[in-house]
Amino acid sequence: MLEIRDLSLSLGEFSLDGVDLTVADAEYFIILGPTGAGKTILLETLAGIYTPKTGTITLDGRNITRTDPRDRGIGMVYQDYMLFPHLTVGENVGFGLRQRGDDPARIRETVRKTADLLGIGRLLERTPGTLSGGEQQRAAIARALVLRPRVLLLDEPLSALDAVTRDRLRKELKAVHRTTKTTVVHITHHFEDIFALADRVAVMQGGRIVQTGTPDEVFRKPATEFVAAFTGMENVYRGVSRVRDGEAAIDLGAITVRTVTAVEGDVCVGVRPEEVIVSREPFESSATNVFSGTVTEVQQNGMFSKVVVDAGRPFVAVLTRQSIARLGLAEGEPAYVTFKASAVHVFAR
Template identity: 40%
Template sequence: MTKSQETQYESSGAPIRISGISKTYKELTVLDSVDLDIRGGEFLTLLGASGSGKSTLLNILAGFVKPSGGTIEVDGVDVSRLPPHKRGLGMVFQHYALFPHMSVAENVAYPLKRLGVPKAEIIRRVGEALDMVDLGRMANRKPTEISGGQQQRVALARAIVFRPRVLLMDEPLGALDKMLREQLQLEIRKLHKDIGITFVFVTHDQDEALTMSDRIALLKDGQIVQLGTPEELYNAPSCRYAAEFVGVSNIFQGSIKNSAFIDGQHAREFKLPLGHAKEGTGLMIRPEHMRVSPAGQITNTIHDQIGATVEDCIYLGSSRTVQARTDAGALLIARTEVPRSPDGIHAGAQIQMHWEAADARVLA
């Protein structure tokens, strides 16, 4: 980014307050009185499965869907009843919505022409926006003459060219292949840091949310079940749904009794981590904290352990994933670094899976 671009985008994005937003279609409740404060300049992701309400919430924020109740404030101004074009928000859709008969530069210039910006100013700002997404050299090409990833960059340039203080993105990377998707995740994250405006991003991809976000709002059945940083959602999920949706988890079901966790399926007693919740119905151990040893080799008394039979051992380059099943039928997963993987771990092998109490989490 040039010095002039830094000056233009040095102000932070607008804060957003979502208060009591509900949406019902006949008897179906899509959003159930959602409250959410989005900080000015942050990258917030709305994460959830299909039907969780995340895209509906984004479209209500954009003004494309009318809420059944509640209000939305952008920078302290109630925009709940304003049409989309008067809210001053940028929007990037999943399918880009580029005009095929226009050049890249003409597509980016379109919102400025609608606003009546002088021609010389349009040329300057389009050039700056295309440079920010590294497409200045392709200004005269048509959308059909560039790749899918480049088309997505054009859509981003068009969304920021009129300098909104909020940018909304509805699964914009969903149509791209894995490698290109991962590349653009990092580019969008960098763009956010460069221009400093508020980003609200919708995805069902947990890895995408963890990679890009300052905070994540996890939705289920029209409600936010957890709001926090990527580290908070991954390391301290608030409930079983959060533990299973964000990352892979080994979860024992049971209850807390006498300062221990009683696993109902295996009739075993496991140690609890310090500062654990007073009540809980699940004990979670992430695969990277689950260790594996051949049966009979564990003597470390600080580890909890359980016997299992290896069903599969998957080589992933730098790591190896071990899937094993206990006698009670529970499938457990461990992920180990390849140089540290013990010998004798193969399909059919009898093993001990073990972990430290400090690495476990009680699910309230």
């Protein structure tokens, strides 16, 4: 229902460069990318804040590329809430309806229902300065939703919140989306948002969309070396693939990795850290990739920690602190890394 074709725009150091994207009706679509990739500019261009140099934006079959923002049927919520401090929460939520000239009784009813949906019905008489960050963000989302937009744009709506509030609001966003069926385009830096909320994901780099797919497709089958590194694959190496009878031996220099692929020649190989098993003795399994090495680093990061084993190439694995202690893993100690052929993702360089 939302179609973006060849969208280009330059704005100082930020730009869009031939962006192509399609979002389905009622889809929760998340855009991921590093700072400066063009994510916010893309959302603001969809909202009508900027006019693209080239390309088209089509919503429900209607070309809205140069339509006034008020007439697009698109709502936008920023990370910093942008609530009016002198108005109550109820007045903030109903602001757009009043601007539109709706009946006051209808405004009160619509505001109440939308506020209840987001769990802020009891706060309608309060002012924004008396609310927590999570409550302010709920009010900002309610203000956008009350207008019943065809598309709701969310610009990193959870980034300014603490971890507990972020997790709670994620669940509420999922429930609101399920109830309203509003099409959502949400940009984020948090991988947790993607797996909790997204139907599909797009990755941006340098003003372009470089990969689109389900969360599992993007994280487990990255299309490029950049996407692999950005989504935390970490174990990414360059090598040469030689295929025989559907099975590939990939020469990484010091070691040879085996997998099933039809891709030959110069390739990139990726293995996610959670797919790598670390042991003190050769691990008994059907896995075809087993390499001996030495632990070079143990990074203690709360519940889960990273262990780096140099087995001809440095492999990063994720283990619990209890597993590290039980195995006696420490820098300088010998260890084995093991991973299945199916855990190896191969893509052309």
